């Protein structure tokens with residue numbers, strides 16, 4: 001197998017600020033080979049950078065402007081989302097005076113552009129790949145739509161697009177970033193909750209914010225060893241790995257099966 | 258802290274019922290390949306009828322299975338990409354080489370085994386059926402040595418299918434229920450139950466009056482069915498609780514729908530054991546054969562349905578389950594019935610042809626007549 005297709009996780013971990021901050025399971029720190037499928041010249045992206053997103057949950061009001069902004073920008077079919085904001089009702093039962101208070105909790109979700117992306121490794125035709133700048137993409141002209149990557153993602157970040165009939169997911173709006181623009185979701189966020197940037201540039205806004213909030217930053221499912229690169233400020237522990245609570249009520253009409 | 262989900266979009270099931278069909282047919286094919294090797298080695302005790310049923314199940318299912326698999330791709334027209342971009346670190350890609358190899362070998366093995374029968378189509382009064390006898394590709398005799406080596410190669414190739422299909426899903430760490438040795442083991446042991454069910458369908462399709470007495474299901478055939486069903490159903494009942502207890506977030510045994518599913522599966526496997534005990538005692542007429550095949554096929558099928566489709570309704574992160582109901586169209590019931598219909602159509606045509614030759618010709622050199630049981 002071509003070695004240049006793979007990089008040792010060790011060399012990445014050393015230069016990735018996110019990897020230092022994010023709680024990574026120790027099992028992953030060994031010299032596991034990571035498959036990125038990015039050997040071709042047109043799969044490199046912006047070499048020397050590493051894009052990541054920081055979501056400050058304290059600033060999210062759950063307005064779904066990002067969901068709409070993304071849908072307009074990326075034209076995902078109605079009912080399928082590259083990003084969305086999940087909403088939960090939370091009540092406290094710890095005996096405090098707040099016990100009866102009802103709070104909403106908002107959780108913007110998107111592809112985590114994981115440093116160790118299981119979705120890339122399983123693809124049987126190398127249609128999905130990770131660029132040098134960390135962005136995970138799908139070549140939808142090569143994709144056979146076997147949905148193997150959809151199953152491999154622990155975050156349900158991928159779907160089979162009903163119109164293109166290929167795997168689809170958030171691209172961090174790479175087409176906009178390359179033109180010096182912000183992703184649609186970041187641009188439309190009314191609370192300024194989403195910040196994107198190059199974490200290898202220690203002077204970037206995201207790097208400064210991450211340094212400042214170092215102690216409070218969490219990622220989803222750190223135990224999966226995927227090293228997500230969407231970081232959250234103010235993520236309650238109850239929401240880190242999985243939600244235990246009352247399930248949403250699904251409108252049967254919403255079932256597109 | 259009490260959490261209630263307010264706005265959580267459901268994740269659509271990405272693998273459709275086609276995947277269950279693929280696992281069902283290809284599992285039956287590889288299990289039939291292995292059972293055929295055993296039955297051929299014991300050929301002085303097993304019957305021609307049983308061995309023919311096994312090779313037919315193997316060959317027909319090894320052809321039908323890949324069709325279902327291709328249909329599960331949302332871009333079936335791009336199947337060629339598997340070969341243009343071979344990816345040795347992906348089990349699915351490795352499967353794209355293993356699967357055609359197995360299907361090819363399965364058809365060759367069935368053809369080699371049935372060459373004598375095909376040659377006898379010459380006796381037919383119908384000119385078109387007579388011409389089919391040319392499919393033997395010459396007058397040469399298939400030696401036992403050639404037969405055994407080809408069948409063994411196919412059996413080994415079948416094992417590679419069991420391995421790749423199992424690992425393909427078991428490597429998915431995202432789903433703890435799949436990511437454990439119990440899942441490929443469950444699919445492997447229940448594949449034999451499916452193979453036996455389909456073989457009994459073939460035996461039922463063969464007209465009993467046109468099968469020579471000494472070629473009918475022997476006691477050894479029935480013992481093979483019996484031992485296989487009892488062993489594999491017992492193993493399935495051992496693996497199933499191990500499998501189910503590996504769901505880390507919720508205890509599946511606490512969820513009513515899952516309790517029902519497990520209860521149904523256990524009843525199914527116990528019924529398979531009863532069939533196994535019964536099969537050596539009962540006459541094997543059509544109604545019995547069809548009842549036995551119904552029990553075994555439903556058990557094999559439902560195990561796959563629960564372990565593949567129902568598992569996908571369990572969210573990776575949210576509370577769930579996500580809604581799913583079987584659609585009526587091609588990606589649901591119609592697709593399932595269509596594939597079953599195709600399988601039955603091929604099986605009916607082939608067994609009709611074999612019935613033709615058997616009613617027109619008396620075979621010589623039957624070494625295995627002494628154990629033949631009355632077929633009613």
Ligand code: SF4
Nearest residue numbers: 111112113114119153
């Ligand atoms: S979040 Fe899912 S789709 Fe995105 S990189 Fe990670 S594993 Fe892949």
Ligand code: SF4
Nearest residue numbers: 123143144146147149
């Ligand atoms: S759906 Fe497409 S991108 Fe995903 S694994 Fe299959 S071929 Fe690769």
